[in-house]
Amino acid sequence: MLSPRHIQDFSIDSELEYHWGYASRQVPCVNDAGSCAYLDAVYHEHDLGMLYTFILWAVICGILFLWVLGRHLFPLTRVTAPSKDQLLEDSRPRQNAFYRLGTSIKAFSRRYLLSESLTSVFGHTTRLQILILAILSGYLTIFTFVGITYKTWVTPVKDTPGVYNTRTGLGPWSDRIGVLAFALTPLSVLLSSRESLLSIITGIHYHHFMFLHRWLGYIIFIQSAFHTLGWTIIEARLYQPQPTVWNEWVAQLYIVWGIVAMILLSFMVAFSTQWGIRLTGYEFFRKSHYVLAMVYIGACWGHWAQLYCWMIASLLVWVFDRGVRLVRTFALHHFNTPNTNSAFGLHAPNARMTVFQRSHDGDVIRLDFEHNHDEWKIGQHFFLCFPALSIWQSHPMTPCSVPGQNPKGQNHTYLIRSRKGMTKQLAQLAHTAHAENKSSPTTPIVLSGPYGHSILSDDFYREDDINVFCVAGGTGVTFVLPVLLALATTTSTTSSPRRGLLEFVWAIRRKEDLKWIEPEITLLRKAAGTMSNFRIRIFVTRGSESSPALATTGPFEPSKETVVVDNAQRPSSLSLSSSSSPSSEMKEKTFTIHEPSSVASLSSGNTEHPPLGTQVTEFVSRTVAGPTRVIASGPLSMIRDLRGAVAACNDPGAVWRGEERFDVQLLHDDRLEY
CATH class of the missing domain: 2.40.30.10 (Translation factors)
Known part of the structure; x- marks a missing residue:
């Protein structure tokens, strides 16, 4: 690019010094001393800015590389080979020191980083997410200001006697913050991908990256706004004569593309807020976000073509995500399917x-x-x-x-x-x-x-002392139900009984909601009747419908069995009428329905849930050995309460001493981040 840039006249026969991501510099400098000193600062600070972006990506890639090494080369192995004497003395699995250290660190991080904080600002997210955002923001803040020459140069305007330009560190600073915004664009696209490369590398569900994607978008918007504001002040006020300099500058094509990019970015940020989504609808936000993002990347390329590498990386990530998604959908509906004329x-x-x-x-x-x-x-x-x-x-x-x-x-x-x-x-x-x-x-x-990823690792089937506490609210039962069915089926098909506790807590608004999963509930009730360490508790938070029966369409008929109803929050004496099921005494212990003592009206808005913190604490107190896993799905308020309860139950000191039951992990439905 040999157009005039920074008061350089490339028509003069001189050498060009290449600077990656910027206009080449004319050497030696043929301007006045003040302008040459300013150019020295500009090009040096741009090179530093590029170095800082490389360091940023080197740190990100290094962390991912170490993560891969830790996952595949040094996995946490819970069971060590016990001796024959140990087997005779105690059948529980033995823990090595490396495993206890790893689980203690995890328990420590959950205790202090799992709970939610500043929900009015960040919404329902964990302290860990906020900490990662704070670290990234701190890095960007430091390297936005480090290395900038904070000095003012007053230089004469060529061919205009008595008129002077004011050159300051605002120009290099504005360039620095713009370079960082460009370098962050591929990371923002990577964090939003459904076919996520980050998920493949780290094993973390892609929805967990949505929080960082959203806030990284806000950071890029702030950086772009300050970049635009900085150069607007320089070209409209500090450079002279005016308005000639401004009119010539704003008419250039790369400036036009920069203005277009800023407008598109502003629209994306505005319509991605809760206010914007409520105003236009989620589907409009999603589709418009895709289109605006791609046009924005093209506008950034047109604005500063020397940094096209970041835009190419962003496009490649987006094309990979879309391409893999289409291929997977085609394969899912084409291979191993019946002959069709569609x-x-x-x-x-x-x-x-x-x-x-x-x-x-x-x-x-x-x-x-x-x-x-x-x-x-x-x-x-x-x-x-x-x-x-x-x-x-x-x-x-x-x-x-x-x-x-x-x-x-x-x-x-x-x-x-x-x-x-x-x-x-x-x-x-x-x-x-x-x-x-x-x-x-x-x-x-x-x-x-x-x-997503599996929430039932091989440990759940191989190690029968893992304690599982499943809690769901409403239709969130779809997330925990396969876990219960799989564990109950595995236990019934093996000769040895399961030692770890298994409990299912489901909060529904009305008793009629049991019909949603009537076949599955029937299977679970039979399994609970044969397992002494498995119990099911249903909490009804509202009264029944006023109509005597609900109209249903479909293949399922209402159950003829009588359910156990507990109006006083204690086991009832009512029994289940099923000749093939276990005794009524066992059912009272393993399957209960808790209804409110006073039936609330349908218009009262009574949506009370069982005290989840108490439920989790009580469950952990009943465990004897083995780690504890809390699997949950429901409203965000329920997940918030569970995060706090699980964090409080984690005890890294006890875990280090071998008391695994205080290694409590929360596995919730990742679609909540969607």
Whole structure:
């Protein structure tokens, strides 16, 4: 780029000194002494800025490299080979020092970094996320100001006697902050990817990166705003004569692209706030965010082409994410599927819809279908698209079925609460089909996924002393239900009983909500009746519907069994009527339903949940050995309470002494970050 830059005239025959990411410098300097000193500072500080961006990415890549080494070369191994005497003396697994050190560090970090703080500013996120954001912000703040020459040069304007330019450190500082904004753009795109390279490297669910993506976007916006403001002050006030300098500067193409990029970035930030999403709707935000982001990257390239490498990296990450997503969706619906005459040989399974009508809280739709593909891992979720309604929207849903149970394919079951938008249209579609006398209404489904990671590692099956506490609120039961079914099934098929405690707490608004998962609840009740360390407790937070019966459509009939009801928050004397099930005394201990002592009216808004902190603490106190895992899904308020309770239960000192039950980990539904 040989256009005039920084009062340099490249028409003069002189050598050019290359500077990466910037205009080449004319050497030797042919300007006045003050201008030459200013140019020395400008180019030196730009080179420092580029060095700082390289250091930033070197640190990020170094951390990821060490993470990979730690995961694959030095994994935490809980069990050491015991001697025969140890086996005879105690059948519990032995812990080596390396494992105890690692788990103690994890317990320490959970105790102090798992709870939420400053929710009015950062929303429902952990202290660990805030700490990472603070470290990144501190690095950027330090290296935004380090190395800048804070000095003023007053230089004469060529061919204009008596007129002077004021040159300060504001110019190099504005360039520095702009360079950092460019370097952060690929990281922002990387943090937002669904097909996340970071998840592949670290094993962390991609939704956990959404908090950093959102706040990194705010940082880039602030950097860009200060970069724009700085050069506006320089060109409109400090450089002379005016308005000639300003008019010539703002008319240049690279400045026009810079203005376009700033406008696009402002729109993205405004519409990504809670106010913007409520105003336009989530789907508009998501689609517009994709389009604006790509145009913004192109505008940044047009603004400063010397730093195109950061824009190419951003585009490559985005293309990788989109390309892999399309390939996975195509493979999921093309391979190992029945012969079909649909477009491109794709097969979209038809889901059977069961609607549970509710007069106040919105209908709940249950989807059941079979599709032949590889097994997913318990805890993963799919994005569901309903072509009968729209091909441009998909929603993350966690299947509440266990994979690998059907030799002809995978059974999928989903619970969807009808709110507004697509879910409301889905309920209306089911009601319309039912009105047309269709006994089992269906709708085609397009799947994308699976996404996320397993919450049931091999330890859950190999080591039977792990204590599992499952808690769910409403339709969040889809996340914990496969865990319960898998553990209960594994225990029933093995000869040795499970030693770790297993407990299921489900908070629902009305007792009729049990019909959502009636077949699964029946299986769990039978399993709980045969396992002394497994109990199920249902907490009803509101009264029953005023209508005597709910209208349902679908294949499931209401259960004929009587449920155990506890109006006084204690086991009831009512029994379960099932000849093949265990005794009534056992059922009273393993399956109870707690209803409010005074039935609340449907309009009262009573949404009390069981005291989760007390529940978790009481569960940990009943454990004897083995680590504790709390698996949860529900409203954000429930997750907030659980984070605080789990953090309080972690005791790094006790874990170091070998008391693993104080190694308490929270595994919650990652779709909450979506």
